[in-house]
Amino acid sequence: xxxxxxxxxxxxxxxxxxxxxxxxxxxxxxxxxxxxxxxxxxxxxxxxxxxxxxxxxxxxxxxxxxxxxxxxxxxxxxxxxxxxxxxxxxxxxxxxxxxxxxxxxxxxxxxxxxxxxxxxxxxxxxxxxxxxxxxxxxxxxxxxxxxxxxxxxxxxxxxxxxxxxxxxxxxxxxxxxxxxxxxxxxxxxxxxxxxxxxxxxxxxxxxxxxxxxxxxxxxxxxxxxxxxxxxxxxxxxxxxxxxxxxxxxxxxxxxxxxxxxxxxxxxxxxxxxxxxxxxxxxxxxxxxxxxxxxxxxxxxxxxxxxxxxxxxxxxxxxxxxxxxxxxxxxxxxxxxxxxxxxxxxxxxxxxxxxxxxxxxx
Amino acid sequence: xxxxxxxxxxxxxxxxxxxxxxxxxxxxxxxxxxxxxxxxxxxxxxxxxxxxxxxxxxxxxxxxxxxxxxxxxxxxxxxxxxxxxxxxxxxxxxxxxxxxxxxxxxxxxxxxxxxxxxxxxxxxxxxxxxxxxxxxxxxxxxxxxxxxxxxxxxxxxxxxxxxxxxxxxxxxxxxxxxxxxxxxxxxxxxxxxxxxxxxxxxxxxxxxxxxxxxxxxxxxxxxxxxxxxxxxxxxxxxxxxxxxxxxxxxxxxxxxxxxxxxxxxxxxxxxxxxxxxxxxxxxxxxxxxxxxxxxxxxxxxxxxxxxxxxxxxxxxxxxxxxxxxxxxxxxxxxxxxxxxxxxxxxxxxxxxxxxxxxxxx
Numbered sequence: 001x002x003x004x005x006x007x008x009x010x011x012x013x014x015x016x017x018x019x020x021x022x023x024x025x026x027x028x029x030x031x032x033x034x035x036x037x038x039x040x041x042x043x044x045x046x047x048x049x050x051x052x053x054x055x056x057x058x059x060x061x062x063x064x065x066x067x068x069x070x071x072x073x074x075x076x077x078x079x080x081x082x083x084x085x086x087x088x089x090x091x092x093x094x095x096x097x098x099x100x101x102x103x104x105x106x107x108x109x110x111x112x113x114x115x116x117x118x119x120x121x122x123x124x125x126x127x128x129x130x131x132x133x134x135x136x137x138x139x140x141x142x143x144x145x146x147x148x149x150x151x152x153x154x155x156x157x158x159x160x161x162x163x164x165x166x167x168x169x170x171x172x173x174x175x176x177x178x179x180x181x182x183x184x185x186x187x188x189x190x191x192x193x194x195x196x197x198x199x200x201x202x203x204x205x206x207x208x209x210x211x212x213x214x215x216x217x218x219x220x221x222x223x224x225x226x227x228x229x230x231x232x233x234x235x236x237x238x239x240x241x242x243x244x245x246x247x248x249x250x251x252x253x254x255x256x257x258x259x260x261x262x263x264x265x266x267x268x269x270x271x272x273x274x275x276x277x278x279x280x281x282x283x284x285x286x287x288x289x290x291x292x293x294x295x296x297x298x299x300x301x302x303x304x305x306x307x308x309x310x311x312x313x314x315x316x317x318x319x320x321x322x323x324x325x326x327x328x329x330x331x332x333x334x335x336x337x338x339x340x341x342x343x344x345x346x347x348x349x350x351x352x353x354x355x356x357x358x359x360x361x
Numbered sequence: 362x363x364x365x366x367x368x369x370x371x372x373x374x375x376x377x378x379x380x381x382x383x384x385x386x387x388x389x390x391x392x393x394x395x396x397x398x399x400x401x402x403x404x405x406x407x408x409x410x411x412x413x414x415x416x417x418x419x420x421x422x423x424x425x426x427x428x429x430x431x432x433x434x435x436x437x438x439x440x441x442x443x444x445x446x447x448x449x450x451x452x453x454x455x456x457x458x459x460x461x462x463x464x465x466x467x468x469x470x471x472x473x474x475x476x477x478x479x480x481x482x483x484x485x486x487x488x489x490x491x492x493x494x495x496x497x498x499x500x501x502x503x504x505x506x507x508x509x510x511x512x513x514x515x516x517x518x519x520x521x522x523x524x525x526x527x528x529x530x531x532x533x534x535x536x537x538x539x540x541x542x543x544x545x546x547x548x549x550x551x552x553x554x555x556x557x558x559x560x561x562x563x564x565x566x567x568x569x570x571x572x573x574x575x576x577x578x579x580x581x582x583x584x585x586x587x588x589x590x591x592x593x594x595x596x597x598x599x600x601x602x603x604x605x606x607x608x609x610x611x612x613x614x615x616x617x618x619x620x621x622x623x624x625x626x627x628x629x630x631x632x633x634x635x636x637x638x639x640x641x642x643x644x645x646x647x648x649x650x651x652x653x654x655x656x657x658x659x660x661x662x663x664x665x666x667x668x669x670x671x672x673x674x675x676x677x678x679x680x681x682x683x684x685x686x687x688x689x690x691x692x693x694x695x696x697x698x699x700x701x702x703x704x705x706x707x708x709x710x711x712x713x714x715x716x717x718x719x720x721x722x
Contacts, residue, residue, distance in 0.1 A: 022679065303708055312695065316721060318383065318709045320698035325683070329695060334673065336688065336697065337681035347664055348679045360677060 002138045008109050008209070009053050010098035013042050013062040013070065013116035014088045018346040019280055022333035023311060026361050031062075031116035032069055035278055036287035037297055042116040043073050048123045049114070050076075052130060059101060060116070061085055061094050080235075086244045091203075092258040093250040096216050096227045099209040104234045110138050111212070113205040113255075119287065121274030129271050132170035133206035136267065139169075143215070143260060144206040145177065147199025147268040148275045153189035156279060156343075158182055158201040158256070162268045177266040180256060199268055201256070202275055212259070220258050226250040280342045281326045285309035294319070298329075309339060333360055363499045369470045369570070370414050371459035374403050374423040374431065374477035375449045379707040380641055383694035384672060387722050392423075392477035393430055396639055397648035398658055403477040404434050409484045410475070411437075413491060420462060421477070422446055422455050441596075447605045452564075453619040454611040457577050457588045460570040465595045471499050472573070474566040474616075480648065482635030490632050493531035494567035497628065500530075504576070504621060505567040506538065508560025508629040509636045514550035517640060517704075519543055519562040519617070523629045538627040541617060560629055562617070563636055576620050584619070587611040641703045642687045646670035655680070659690075670700060694721055 017030030024030045031042045038044060046058060055076040060083065062070045067084040074082065083101070085094065095113055102109040112130055120126045133144040147160045159181040166175035180201065184192060192198035217224045226246060233242035251258075260266055278284050285295030288309075292302045298312035305319035312329040319325075326342050328335040337345065352360050378391030385391050392403045399405060407419060416437040421444065423431045428445040435443065444462070446455065456474055463470040473491055481487045494505040508521040520542040527536035541562065545553060553559035578585045587607060594603035612619075621627055639645050646656030649670075653663045659673035666680035673690040680686075687703050689696040698706065713721050 301709060301712060303712060315692075316694045316718075318694055318696045318698075320696070320705060320709055321702045322686070322697055322699060325697070327695075327697065331676075333677045333679055334688075334690060334695065335679045335681070336683055336686065337679075338683060341682040344681060348662060348681055351662060351664060357677075 002110060002134050004053075005057075006106055006108050006110050006138065007053050007057060007112065007134055008102045008106070009049050009058040009112045009114060010095065010102070011042065011045055011058065011060045011114050011116050012091060012094050013060050013066070014085055014094060015115075015117060016063075016088070017117070018349055019343065020284075021345055021349050022330045022335050022360065023328055027065060028069070029063070029066065030278075032066060032073065035117075035284045036119055037289075038287075040073050041118070041278075042070060045114055045116050045118070046074055046077070048120060048126060049112070049130075052127050053112070056081070059083065059098055061098060062116075063088065084240070084243070085247060087248050088252075089247060089250045090252040091255040092216065092220060092223055092253045093226075093247070095205075095212060095255050096220075096223055096250075097230065097247070099213045099216075100227055100231045101234050102209040103213065104231075107210065108138075109209045110134050111207060111209050113203075113207075115203045115277075117278070118202070118204075119274075119276045119278050121276075122272075125273040126271070126275075128170075129172060129269055129273065130204075130206065132172040132174075133269050136169045136174050136269070137206045137208055137211070141208060141211045141265065142174075143212065143263055143266045144174070145260065145266065145268045146202045146204040146206075146271045148202050148271050148273070150193050150198065150200055153186060153193045154200065155183055155186055155189050156283075157277065159184060159192055159198045160201050160268050161198050162270070164197065166267065172269055174267050174269055177260075177268050180261045199270060200275070202271065203277075205255070205260075215259050215263050219262050220251060220253065223251040223253070223258070281309050281311070281328065281345075282339045282342050307339070309342075363471060363495050365414075366418075367467055367469050367471050367499070368414050368418060368473065368495055369463045369467070370410050370419040370473045370475060371456065371463070372403065372406055372419065372421045372475050372477050373452060373455050374421050374427070375446055375455060376476075376478060377424075377449070378478070379710055380704065381645075382706055382710050383691045383696050383721070384689055388426060389430070390424070390427065391639075393427060393434065396478075396645045397480055398650075399648075401434050402479070402639075403431065406475055406477050406479070407435055407438070409481060409487060410473070410491075413488050414473070417442070420444065420459055422459060423477075424449065445601070445604070446608060448609050449613075450608060450611045451613040452616040453577065453581060453584055453614045454587075454608070456566075456573060456616050457581075457584055457611075458591065458608070460574045460577075461588055461592045461595050463570040464574065465592075468571065469499075470570040471495050472568060472570050474564075474568075476564045476638075478639070479563070479565075480635075480637045480639050482637075483633075486634040487632070487636075489531075490533060490630055490634065491565075491567065493533040493535075494630050497530045497535050497630070498567045498569055498572070501626070502569060502572045503535075503626045503628045504573065504624055505535070506621065506627065506629045507563045507565040507567075507632045509563050509632050509634070511554050511559065511561055514547060514554045515561065516544055516547055516550050517644075518638065520545060520553055520559045521562050521629050522559050523631070525558065527628065533630055535628050535630055538621075538629050541622045560631060561636070563632065564638075566616070566621075573620070576624050580623055581612060581614065581619050584612040584614070642670050642672070642689065642706075643700045643703050668700070670703075 017024035378385035654667035
């Protein structure tokens with residue numbers, strides 16, 4: 001057992017949610033929206049952890065402009081625990097900052113790093129895995145990743161390749177990581193699935209704050225220097241000003257590329273917890289009610305239409321003879337595209353930006 | 362020349378406009394909407410005739426529930442000239458009623474029958490044809506039809522087959538009609554186009570009121586008896602009550618089936634006046650501004666999308682990778698269907714009626 005007061009959670013809520021435009025906007029990214037219908041995703045993320053970690057030990061890093069809404073969504077968190085990033089500087093900077101904040105509160109702190117916008121349908125299994133990961137990370141100074149056992153040859157996720165065998169901690173296998181792999185081609189994804197040694201990279205990590213901080217010192221010295229300038233201000237009244245001054249100059253790199261792929265002692269906990277990143281409208285539609293073979297959040301009248309993903313909370317969408325369309329209605333923008341193009345929605349946002357339609361971004 | 366005070370216009374504005382749902386509703390059918398962008402179609406129809414016929418000699422028959430809006434759209438027409446049908450009873454009853462009203466005003470009246478929802482891009486040519494038709498009808502007791510010279514093998518219109526030669530009146534050929542044909546198959550339509558003796562049936566007719574009344578007596582005796590019950594009330598204060606009592610029991614049949622296809626002395630004036638019935642969203646789109654290969658009334662952001670017909674006066678419609686879709690946005694309903702199915706939109710309306718969603722009809 002790890003002393004409860006050592007366990008901290010860092011929720012990374014800095015995403016822009018371009019893939020869920022036009023429902024998500026710069027002012028309301030995916031993590032603030034009830035994409036799956038169950039509630040705002042950041043709220044779900046916090047609620048999943050509360051049985052394990054008290055609100056006082058949960059930190060959230062979010063975009064400057066979302067601070068107020070995040071505070072409203074998470075009233076049980078102390079105000080100081082919700083940290084506004086003046087600009088997004090990718091996950092390594094965010095995690096480095098989180099580590100500094102946690103070290104100030106507990107020099108032996110263990111940090112659980114969670115993205116704010118994932119779905120986990122089996123939260124109890126998730127908490128057991130996290131508890132085992134916390135034990136592993138506190139005992140051995142390892143970097144723990146949660147690897148989702150794949151259920152399909154998904155090409156939209158990165159993969160973690162694990163060794164055949166490892167130790168067992170708290171009844172969970174803990175396997176050394178051999179490689180991280182980028183999003184694979186379909187054939188490769190099928191091979192990964194068949195082989196049984198590759199896991200989806202969930203972006204959920206567990207480690208001691210001082211251990212990840214030490215790896216940043218070794219592997220990302222530029223970022224480390226920036227964090228050193230920030231560290232003294234943590235917890236001080238001028239922290240916000242200090243953040244605004246120094247955060248934008250931090251090196252922007254992901255923790256995967258910057259640290260995990262190059263560090264030693266990285267392990268994976270194979271996880272079965274019905275996890276989804278929900279990175280597209282099609283993926284979100286899997287969680288929605290079905291109406292005559294269409295996934296629907298809202299109101300539709302489908303005739304000879306199937307496979308569509310429709311988000312229209314107020315307006316009736318009458319579909320006649322159309323298939324596999326994504327339809328998203330909002331008060332000022334209506335989006336229509338085929339499902340197989342829903343990863344390219346950001347192109348529309350970019351075009352609007354070129355046209356100066358900042359009101360619609 | 363025909364004395365100007367003999368010339369009357371009867372505008373038939375009783376259509377339901379189901380093909381333009383959800384923009385058109387029972388309370389706002391096609392003829393009241395600016396489907397082509399140039400103004401409400403009934404207003405355009407009246408304006409086209411005003412250089413030829415004074416407002417006092419233009420009658421409009423419209424649905425009961427549209428009376429107020431038609432009055433507002435046509436302020437120059439005397440109130441008595443706008444006649445509310447308690448129910449639609451097809452064109453023969455409407456024309457029979459119009460003939461009675463005109464006969465009350467001028468026993469030698471010549472009536473020009475016009476649908477309220479057609480587009481005529483060359484109104485001057487149209488007025489010349491009407492003037493010639495009026496002369497022909499006043500001289501010879503013929504039933505004059507305007508036959509549009511086809512410009513494509515259209516399968517959505519009925520056709521009038523004319524004799525090779527006829528007379529010439531006011532510089533316009535006037536040809537005996539041999540047959541009326543229903544909407545043809547594509548192969549037949551191509552043959553009609555190549556042969557040069559078939560014309561689109563425009564639904565525009567010119568005849569003396571007493572002549573068409575006589576044909577109704579001969580060919581539609583049931584309707585004639587109903588009209589006789591109505592006739593004495595024409596122009597009297599109790600006309601409205603009389604209409605409500607007797608109109609619903611009139612025989613419901615089209616003037617084409619009931620009279621024109623069976624009468625003698627039917628002639629056609631070949632017409633070149635850029636006429637369109639505009640019977641579908643695709644047809645309407647031909648009149649709209651083009652935006653990157655899409656027909657647009659409103660606002661779109663098209664990416665890799667072409668051939669779409671988009672009506673969205675207030676909301677931006679973002680299209681990504683879709684082709685040949687009809688998209689119609691209204692405050693409470695959004696319609697999406699492929700262009701080739703836009704003749705089946707009424708099926709959606711029927712389904713809504715079954716579901717009791719009368720608010721959306």
